[in-house]
Amino acid sequence: MQLTGAEIVMRCLQEEKVDHVFGYPGGSVLHIYDELFKQDKVKHILVRHEQAAVHAADAYSRSSNKVGVALVTSGPGVTNAVTGIATAYCDSIPLVVLTGQVPTYYIGQDAFQECDTVGITRPCVKHNFLVKDVKDLAITLKKAFYLAKTGRPGPVLVDIPKDVSAAKCDFHYPKEITIRSYNPVVKGHSGQIKKAVKLLLEAKRPMIYTGGGVILSDASDKLIKLVRTLGFPITQTLMGLGGYPATDKQNLGMLGMHGTYEANMAMQHCDVLLAIGARFDDRVIGNPDNFGSIPRKIIHVDIDPSSISKRVKVDVPIVGHVPDVLAELLALLEEGQAKPDAKHLAAWWKDIGEWRSKDCLKFPQGDDVIMPQFVVQKLYEVTGGDAFVTSDVGQHQMFAAQYYGFDKPRRWINSGGLGTMGVGLPYAMGVKFANPEATVACVTGEASIQMCIQELSTCKQFRLPLKIINLNNRYLGMVRQWQEMFHGNRYAESYLDSLPDFVKLAESYGHIGMRIEKPADVEPALREAFTKHKNDLVFMDFITDQKANVFPMVAAGKGLSEMILAEDL
Amino acid sequence: MRHIISILIENEAGALSRVAGLFSARGYNIETLTVAPTEDSSLSRMTIVTNGSDDVIEQITKQLNKLVDVVKVVDLSEAPHVERELMLVKVRAAGKDREEMKRMADIFRGRIIDVTETTYVIELTGTSSKLDSFIEALDKALILETVRTGVSGIGRGDRILKI
Ligand SMILES: Cc1ncc(C[n+]2csc(CCOP(=O)(O)OP(=O)(O)O)c2C)c(N)n1
Numbered sequence: 001m002q003l004t005g006a007e008i009v010m011r012c013l014q015e016e017k018v019d020h021v022f023g024y025p026g027g028s029v030l031h032i033y034d035e036l037f038k039q040d041k042v043k044h045i046l047v048r049h050e051q052a053a054v055h056a057a058d059a060y061s062r063s064s065n066k067v068g069v070a071l072v073t074s075g076p077g078v079t080n081a082v083t084g085i086a087t088a089y090c091d092s093i094p095l096v097v098l099t100g101q102v103p104t105y106y107i108g109q110d111a112f113q114e115c116d117t118v119g120i121t122r123p124c125v126k127h128n129f130l131v132k133d134v135k136d137l138a139i140t141l142k143k144a145f146y147l148a149k150t151g152r153p154g155p156v157l158v159d160i161p162k163d164v165s166a167a168k169c170d171f172h173y174p175k176e177i178t179i180r181s182y183n184p185v186v187k188g189h190s191g192q193i194k195k196a197v198k199l200l201l202e203a204k205r206p207m208i209y210t211g212g213g214v215i216l217s218d219a220s221d222k223l224i225k226l227v228r229t230l231g232f233p234i235t236q237t238l239m240g241l242g243g244y245p246a247t248d249k250q251n252l253g254m255l256g257m258h259g260t261y262e263a264n265m266a267m268q269h270c271d272v273l274l275a276i277g278a279r280f281d282d283r284v285i286g287n288p289d290n291f292g293s294i295p296r297k298i299i300h301v302d303i304d305p306s307s308i309s310k311r312v313k314v315d316v317p318i319v320g321h322v323p324d325v326l327a328e329l330l331a332l333l334e335e336g337q338a339k340p341d342a343k344h345l346a347a348w349w350k351d352i353g354e355w356r357s358k359d360c361l362k363f364p365q366g367d368d369v370i371m372p373q374f375v376v377q378k379l380y381e382v383t384g385g386d387a388f389v390t391s392d393v394g395q396h397q398m399f400a401a402q403y404y405g406f407d408k409p410r411r412w413i414n415s416g417g418l419g420t421m422g423v424g425l426p427y428a429m430g431v432k433f434a435n436p437e438a439t440v441a442c443v444t445g446e447a448s449i450q451m452c453i454q455e456l457s458t459c460k461q462f463r464l465p466l467k468i469i470n471l472n473n474r475y476l477g478m479v480r481q482w483q484e485m486f487h488g489n490r491y492a493e494s495y496l497d498s499l500p501d502f503v504k505l506a507e508s509y510g511h512i513g514m515r516i517e518k519p520a521d522v523e524p525a526l527r528e529a530f531t532k533h534k535n536d537l538v539f540m541d542f543i544t545d546q547k548a549n550v551f552p553m554v555a556a557g558k559g560l561s562e563m564i565l566a567e568d569l
Numbered sequence: 570m571r572h573i574i575s576i577l578i579e580n581e582a583g584a585l586s587r588v589a590g591l592f593s594a595r596g597y598n599i600e601t602l603t604v605a606p607t608e609d610s611s612l613s614r615m616t617i618v619t620n621g622s623d624d625v626i627e628q629i630t631k632q633l634n635k636l637v638d639v640v641k642v643v644d645l646s647e648a649p650h651v652e653r654e655l656m657l658v659k660v661r662a663a664g665k666d667r668e669e670m671k672r673m674a675d676i677f678r679g680r681i682i683d684v685t686e687t688t689y690v691i692e693l694t695g696t697s698s699k700l701d702s703f704i705e706a707l708d709k710a711l712i713l714e715t716v717r718t719g720v721s722g723i724g725r726g727d728r729i730l731k732i
Binding site for chain 2: 126181
């Protein structure tokens with residue numbers, strides 16, 4: 001039997017076991033929406049802006065390890081989606097983005113709602129396709145899902161002209177696919193892994209540094225085993241939080257620009273560094289020349305060869321799928337039965353203990369003004385440390401990363417690479433669809449939340465009982481912090497005047513709004529929101545200290561040990 | 570340092586823009602780029618001449634390999650290879666210059682492939698530096714137009730780039 005292109009799209013989604021598609025309709029995708037309407041296997045989530053569709057699909061994937069799917073129309077639908085696609089690309093999130101296109105016979109004629117989708121998105125996708133013939137549609141979709149989730153994951157876009165979704169052909173969905181030009185390495189080089197084991201066992205001051213790759217590849221269990229077997233200290237990047245339990249004593253917390261004193265000091269003073277699924281980016285190692293000037297041996301495990309020796313020279317590169325490489329490392333360690341030198345390791349832990357005793361995350365909480373850190377601490381307590389937490393971008397994001405200890409992977413959902421304000425609320429929606437039973441909190445700022453505030457309407461439609469924790473400092477806080485520290489307190493355009501009444505705003509969307517102004521009210525309000533209003537969306541507007549800053553801080557371009565600590569000020 | 574990178578890439582619409590986009594997005598430099606289908610029409614072969622430190626060249630090859638359409642990448646300059654570039658030069662060839670132009674073309678083993686009463690088109694193949702030398706040797710005032718293909722390269726002997 002022959003199927004139309006639109007029917008083929010639906011069948012492919014079903015074959016891929018896609019249960020949710022986030023999207024927004026328009027002329028060029030109407031055939032596809034018509035087919036969505038006629039079936040009930042794939043649920044469509046109507047957002048209020050295409051950017052949010054992609055963010056939601058992205059978080060759906062981040063919190064579940066399924067491929068996220070978004071569907072948008074041509075032209076403005078696509079350009080609205082670009083921020084979402086670029087955000088997912090920077091954090092290597094597997095997505096399939098389906099876009100409508102004007103009919104093939106109009107392409108290139110500046111037709112209504114035509115844009116060069118493949119051209120616009122090329123630099124921010126893993127790969128993209130324009131399907132010109134309905135006969136290529138099924139195989140292209142198969143390729144798209146395969147590319148999105150294998151190797152280093154990423155968003156893949158499939159552009160479908162309107163005449164292609166209307167045309168008919170036989171349907172066959174291939175079970176397997178190979179692409180001759182695409183063969184990601186999976187198995188790490190055994191010789192290199194042996195070298196790594198030797199280095200690790202000889203280390204006097206070893207350190208393990210892990211990133212988003214551990215989360216994306218579901219390698220947490222193996223990582224925990226490895227770290228415990230070795231007894232080494234470990235730190236995670238912003239993207240790696242939850243890959244190793246925050247509450248474990250071997251964990252030094254996050255490193256980098258706003259990392260802990262102990263993590264950054266250990267990075268600078270270690271003699272052997274094992275980097276796993278992380279990419280030594282500027283927010284993590286600070287100045288690469290400074291970082292590289294310190295003699296230490298580096299072992300780097302990553303699925304993407306181009307991440308290795310990109311910013312930092314590596315001594316033992318291991319290209320491979322993280323869990324497989326970790327399994328091999330563990331097997332070698334068990335087989336060899338050699339143990340790291342206990343004496344040296346004890347001395348190293350003593351150094352770390354001293355760094356830790358600085359207690360770099362302490363902050364003053366008085367009786368009058370709510371400190372943003374305090375809200376996150378209380379959020380942690382009230383949710384038992386077991387919520388899914390999304391965030392936007394700014395100080396609140398760093399506070400959430402620093403003060404909400406993530407013990408499990410895929411619980412901390414934020415835009416690390418692109419740093420996109422506006423992701424928080426759509427991220428929370430995506431998480432909730434992927435994990436309907438979970439407690440989901442969105443830690444945001446009064447500026448960020450306004451970038452996708454329209455999604456409160458989507459939340460109403462789908463009755464999503466999210467908890468929005470708005471750390472309202474009336475400033476573009478992170479911008480203001482930089483202006484305070486590096487621009488002589490000239491707060492150019494970082495004050496947010498004319499804020500809406502968030503309580504009324506939430507209520508107008510049919511949600512519950514709360515304003516919390518006193519430190520003593522923080523915990524009771526949170527308890528009320530998470531228990532009494534468990535099944536409602538609660539917008540909690542916390543009026544926080546206006547000038548709180550995020551510390552420790554490594555200024556841009558500085559070395560990791562050149563930290564500014566709260567106590568120095 | 571100068572490197573010649575050979576790429577086998579799927580002969581798909583947009584494949585060239587992926588490569589060109591990669592170079593511009595990451596700030597790599599392209600001195601010349603040539604591309605044409607191979608004997609297997611599903612594949613194109615591209616030759617790129619670029620410049621950069623060893624680290625940059627390593628990144629270029631890794632990033633090229635990461636492109637989904639790219640089948641194979643080889644840095645030809647790592648081992649013995651031959652490279653050739655084709656140039657067409659239109660020169661003024663009237664009066665006493667006519668004989669001189671023919672002589673120059675002969676010295677450089679060029680061929681005159683178009684003749685009018687006042688002009689020649691000279692075809693010259695060789696390494697880029699040979700083509701440069703030819704231009705140098707000509708009287709600038711007589712050069713009307715030049716066009717070069719950019720470098721094509723191939724490994725010597727057993728070095729074969731094929732799938
Ligand atoms: C889309 C976008 N525009 C601009 C920025 C730059 N930026 C980073 S943090 C920030 C301020 C965020 O303010 P708010 O959401 O109130 O959070 P706070 O820092 O106050 O916690 C800005 C403007 C960005 N990251 N993303």
